Amino acid sequence: MALRHAVLAALLDGELSGYQLAKAFDVGVANFWHALPQQLYAELAKLEQEGLVAGRRVVQETRPTKRLFHVTDAGLTELERFAAAASKPSFIRDDLLVKVQAADHVDAGPLIRQVEERAAMAEAKIDLFRRILRKMRGGLGEEEFLRAGRRVGPYLTCLRGLAFEEGNRDWCLRTAAILRERSPAAPDGRTAAVPGEGIAAMPREGTAPAPRNPEVAHAER
């Protein structure tokens, strides 16, 4: 139930069309949420029905007519309500982490390549975020802007995005180096996986009073 609020938050800085919104949410710049165009159009329609946003039609000379949306007072009230309610914890969902989790059972070559690719993507995002931050604070220094700037919300979320991508890059580079070193093969990848057993991955530590192994009989299937 939070896409709607993400949309409201994104519209706070001025009118946007569904299309512009989609750009903002799609490409890397979605540093606080992610969504596809179809979802956004659908959400805008719902928000408009409920009176939380309002749109005005803008006819253009050379391009298709578009509709620019802005947050209404009711929308602001709803955002206020949302902001005061409890947040659910954020969680990561990342293909690449799943693959690294399985790293010891899987061909290291392609994995290393993907981790390094991801490092490069992170680097690109870091550059982008830095540019955006510079633009937002205008001539001011960061501390100054954060103390006195008019609108710091987007700046703060962008800072989080920056730190996230820096963490990503650092971890990817280190991980790639480690996997490369462990992988006895050619410098550009290409290895057979070394199976390797043991050492529990997940903790499954005694939260309960240690179930003193109540297993008794085994029947299959």
Add this chain to the structure above:
Amino acid sequence: MALRHAVLAALLDGELSGYQLAKAFDVGVANFWHALPQQLYAELAKLEQEGLVAGRRVVQETRPTKRLFHVTDAGLTELERFAAAASKPSFIRDDLLVKVQAADHVDAGPLIRQVEERAAMAEAKIDLFRRILRKMRGGLGEEEFLRAGRRVGPYLTCLRGLAFEEGNRDWCLRTAAILRERSPAAPDGRTAAVPGEGIAAMPREGTAPAPRNPEVAHAER
């Protein structure tokens, strides 16, 4: 289509029941994916049908009978295939970031409280991750373990989780401090929001050759 692979990856270190799997995926320890028990039971059933995992029934004295699952050869092959295929970029979805994005339009008090609460949660996870890492590497130093340890996949993903939570904590503390300083009110929160206009949040920079403002006429609704 990656929950299945997350399950396979989690089962690599030994048999788990749906329930145990749910624990691992639910509480903080899901440092590479997140899912609810119902999803996991459903996914296990599908995986079993497709022969990617196999379960054996374990009758227990005092507790309900459970089924322990392990990855089959076909499952390993599928993981291998997955690991070699392209990854989709990871994205963040976080309520709290949405709220901070709207920080300038919203009551600062509850927000600050939530950000600080999140910092504390991050701290707790940091402790947990550090304990897990220590346990995984046994007596060895980190570098040593990463060079020579048998199973580094889970260690590496846990390192990412640790760095993520450290980033979370640092950002939350800084953000809380900034919002507190900007908020003219009592030291424990309670402020009226300062509306404030301008400054574009999203970049919407000229990716296309600068649409030289083709707006012409406005009609409403």
Add this chain to the structure above:
DNA sequence: TATGACTATTCAACGAATTGAGTAGCAGCG
């Protein structure tokens, strides 16, 4: 001796997200 918490799983219903396709005019390129 209730009470609630844990183990272990299943079912149903709903809402959210992804996939894929389609429309249609304009701009720039070779």
Add this chain to the structure above:
DNA sequence: CGCTGCTACTCAATTCGTTGAATAGTCATA
């Protein structure tokens, strides 16, 4: 002149994820 790509949006199908509830025995706590 045809091609690709951009703006701007819509529709349908399907899968994925969340919410809520139920069952049923065991164990520790008050």
